[in-house]
Amino acid sequence: MKQALRKIRLLCDLDDGQLERIAAIASIERVKTGDIVVEEQGPANSIRAVAEGRVSIAVSVPGRGELPVCTVSVGEILGWSALLPQARWLATARAVKDTTLIVLRGAALLDLYEQDRELGYRVMHRTFETVAERLHDTWLQLMDSYRQ
Amino acid sequence: MTPPPAHWLERDELGHLLALIRGDGYRLIGPTVDGAAIIYDEIEGVDELPVGWTDEQAPGRYRLRRRDDDAIFGFAVGPHSWKQRLFPAREPLVQIRRDGDDIRFSAARADPPPTAFIGVRACELAAIELQDRVFVRGPFVDHRYAARREACLIIAVNCVEAGELCFCASMGTGPRVGPGYDLCLTELDGGFVVEAETEAGAALVQRLDARAAADAELTARDAGLDSCRQTMGRELDTEGLPGLLFGNLDHPRWTEVAERCLACGNCTQVCPTCFCFDVKDVSLLANAETARERSWDSCFGQDHSTIHGAVFRPAIADRYRQWLTHKFASWTSQFDASGCVGCGRCIAWCPVGIDVTEELSAIRSQDPKPAIELPRPQVWWPREDDPLVPAPARVLEVQPETPDTVTLVIERTTAVREEPGQFNMLSLPAIGDVPISVSGSGEDFVEHTLRGVGRATKALSELRPGQRLGVRGPFGSRWPIELAKDHPLTLIAGGVGLTPLRSAMQQLAANPDDYPAVRLFYGARSAADILYDTELLAWDSLPSCDVSVTVDQASRRWLGNIGFVTRLLRRKELPLDGRYFICGPEVMMRQVLFLLDEAGVPKSHRFVSIERNMKCAAGFCGRCQYGPYFVCKDGPIFRHDHIDFIFGQPGF
Ligand code: SF4
Ligand code: SF4
Ligand code: FES
Secondary structure (H helix, E strand, O other): OHHHHHOOHHHOOOOHHHHHHHHHHEEEEEEOOOOEEEOOOOEOOEEEEEEEOOEEEEEEEOOOEEEEEEEEOOOOEEOHHHHOOOOEOOOEEEEOOOEEEEEEEHHHHHHHHHHOHHHHHHHHHHHHHHHHHHHHHHHHHHOOOOOO | OOOOOEEEEEHHHHHHHHHHHHHOOOEEEEEEEEOOEEEEEEEOOHHHOOOOEEEEEEOOEEEEEEOOOOOOOOOOOOOOOOHHHHOOOEEEEEEEEEEOOEEEEEEOOOOOOOEEEEEEOHHHHHHHHHHHHHHOOOOEOOHHHHHHHHOEEEEEEOOOOOOOOOOHHHHOOOOOOOOOOOEEEEEEOOEEEEEEOOHHHHHHHHHOOOEEOOHHHHHHHHHHHHHHHHOOOOOOOOOOHHHHHHHOOOOHHHHHHHHHOOOOOHHHHHOOOOOOEEEEEEEEHHHOEEEEEEEEOOOOOOHHHEEOOEEOOOOHHHHHHHHHHHHHHHHHHHHOOOOOOOOOHHHHOOOOOOOHHHHHHHHHHOOOOOOOOOOOOOOOOOEOOOOOOOEEEEEEEEEEEEOOEEEEEEEOOOOOOOOOOOEEEEEEOOOEEEEEEOOEEEOOEEEEEEEOOOHHHHHHHOOOOOOEEEEEEEEOOOOOHHHHOOOOEEEEEEHHHHHHHHHHHHHHHHOOOOOOOEEEEEEEEEHHHOOOHHHHHHHHOOOOEEEEEEEEEOOOOOOOEEOOHHHHHHOOOOOOOOEEEEEOOHHHHHHHHHHHHHHOOOHHHEEEEOOOOOOOOOOOOOOOEEOOEEOOOOOOEEEHHHHOOOOOOOOO
16 A cells, blocks of 8 residues: 555655555545546545546536546546535546546544644645646636637 | 049039939939938939938938038938838739649749939948848848849948938948948038949949049048047947847836837838838739739737737837847847948837937936847858749648648648758738648658638638649758657647647657657647547557647547646656657747746757748748747747747747
8 A cells, every 4th residue: 555655646745654654544446437436516525546547527517417627647636625624526536447546534634634743734735736736737728728 | 451442523523423324224213302301212313312402300300401502412311211122112022823723823023124322321231231131141032132132233422411310320330331332422512532342333433534532532531421420419339239138128118118109110111121021912813813912011010920810019018129129139140230220210200209229228227137148140051942932732632630620731842851840831822821830741742730710721721632732941940859869758739739740750750769768748629629649549559659648628528638738747757858849839838848947857958839920931021030030940949948038928
């Protein structure tokens, strides 16, 4: 498990001991192409990282069905809503390849942050970086810059 | 060099000189009073010269006034310059004849009659010499301009009185006439000192009743020139000016002057060195015949910088800055000389009296930032072919790529093999020509992938096999593939930005020994917009290549990556010794360059492809200017560190 965790950017600043503590709350989830990983509206309780494969994130648009907005690849995370209190999934995640995910329960992760503030800071710092990048890339995507 | 022997010509003999020149078959063009100004027009003799007239000039002001004497050349310069004669405001470049599917293109010839320019001032001769640099010193020759230039005899005049707006002494172009004339006159009391520089000039002097000039006359000439030099109405400190201007692109003065400037373009029209032009097709005889014509254009016009509806210099401040940075800075990189000769016309004829010397000294004196280093001028090998005349070529095949994009396979018309990154100008009668990058080529064909979005690309994309179009090129710089040997190479493409990289990719894929580690990151709008899909798959299957594709918009059926192309890059190593070729919309390239900055990849390892408005592709029309560069001849492929001071700068 520690080997798999090392490949995740979110955790790349952690030392061995810290990784072990994360490993203790982590589990593996395997899904097949087309399987739903999390469903829009469902309770958001775990943050996931892609160890293998690819997941698409889609929002349902009435009349148009599921509209994929981005994909998440190896080393990347999805489901940061799980770190927010009483959150629900805002989008559906679906495997577009056979995929292996590492699941970290949000509540357990937050407990770890409390016990080890340093670990919490390091992971949250990377989480923030990921969110900022993802937001920035989304702006660019929205610009539809290849149109002309 | 010993000065040419000087002669003395009595005042009354000037008529004789003009008659001799006419007798030799020359048409005379000289200064003459027309209404309220002294212009250059066809004359027959001395009577039509502005005898006893002078001009009073001030910012935004030009008036004729009677002199107290009957000096013949006792004025400075008017609204006309010799540019009208050598580079007419409107002229045909190419005649196009269409007969069914057959198209023939032929160069419009100038066939100029021998013409004598009477009364060319030092600054004006310098301006002619500057336009020679644009039109005949390479890489291409404008044959119409060159023919007119050959056919002219230059009778120059030294200035012994300076105008209120003159600053030729600061620009190093006057008041003494520099090389390039046939005869040079200095008007003094009672007559002229005459100097001949060419054989034609010397032969004229021989036939005149002119004696050797006396020392006193030569002293008077030099005194006249000296006093002129000392009484110049304007002055300009040119020391380090190019670097200073480009170091101060955000100087507040640009906005201040823009509040006064009307963007009327008068300054560029009267300037004897401005050379920008537009090209339009004018159809006659129900489209069977078309004349491709050029007409003067101005960097103050909106169209000057517009491509695909995007205006690169939307604000007046951008345009004023373009005019001044071009004239006083970019010229030095482009043509190894300032673009200003100090004639003062742009000051007199500006309706609101904007004075370039004042604007430039304001930038120098009000808190300037340090100067930056500008590129050195390139040396071009002259090419003899007429770059503006297309060759007819047959469409061999049309391959649909996406709903609005096709690849035209066209028969090869030149022996010159296109290099990846270069472009051709493709043209249709009555529609005009557009730059399209080369997406592939072989022994006897060239491929161009184009999206039918504008009028011209739409018409081109509707061509059928067997039909003809015009091709001229190849033009421009190429991807420096050889620099990537023994280095990991990453190609990053967005949208149709893949087309100029495709031929590079073909070469790279075919030479795995030299290029063992090639990656292509490609962002497309949607799955339906992905170009060359079978080729992408084939490249990806090679051990030496790795292809990743992402789309901005997708349906559920798409199982690949979704997200902007930067998302692909964030997932990968960006090796510091790698080489990077980037092509796509500028906003995309900018973001990619940020990521490479973050990764610490040196700017000298990155190459980008720049797109700007182009009309001629030969360095004549000025439309593709990009700071100190021309995209058509210095680009379209630039090394990032060569352009980083303007890349992403609004207004360039
Ligand atoms: S910029 Fe003005 S002063 Fe200089 S050459 Fe042009 S018109 Fe004359
Ligand atoms: S500087 Fe003067 S002449 Fe030139 S565009 Fe502006 S207002 Fe017109
Ligand atoms: S100068 Fe005409 S296109 Fe570059």
